[in-house]
Amino acid sequence: MTGTGRRRVGGAVGVDRVIGLRDGRGPSIRKCAVIIGDGINDAPALATADVGVAMRVIGSDAAIEAADIALLADDLAQVAQAIRLSRKTLRTITANIFLFSLGLNAVGMYLAIGGFVGPVIAAVLHNVAAVLVVLNSARLIRYR
Structure with missing residues (x-):
């Protein structure tokens, strides 16, 4: 072309x-x-x-x-849609890593090490972070 x-x-x-x-x-x-x-x-x-x-x-x-x-x-408009979806996917991956995986787990570790919460609560917070990663990723299914 x-x-x-x-x-x-x-x-x-x-x-x-x-x-x-x-x-x-x-x-x-x-x-x-x-x-x-x-x-x-x-x-x-x-x-x-x-x-x-x-x-x-x-x-x-x-x-x-x-x-x-x-x-x-x-x-060819589908190419533009695929590019937009890939950009949204990269933003979602970044949010999952930094906000949920690293962010919430760092808060849980800080609270557990500081004695503010017990290790069981920190473990629950870890599982909550994992669920938030899944829910945040599931938003991509609705992308149009």
Whole structure:
């Protein structure tokens, strides 16, 4: 994809920089984050990309096998949705690690070491933190 088409697609999916290559796609791609393809010629590029996205309906079996993500419809808007979901997933993982896993467990350890609560209460707080991680992660199921 070249010219205006790639800029329009990049803008639609929320990507700042789009590089469109026609020939020699597989060997030349080393630092590209996402490759979107649908044909058998795209399979090597999809396999070497950080994230390969194949179009499910019109895509070849080789492209779908090489890709990390197979879009259920041939709609590039789904790429933007996948990018938004991945960003939300990373934010959720960060919150789970720092707020719940490390944060609540550090508070529980501090309270137990300081003698403010017994070890049983600290253990209960640890389990509460684990449940909060699961509940916070479950919010991603409702993502649209």
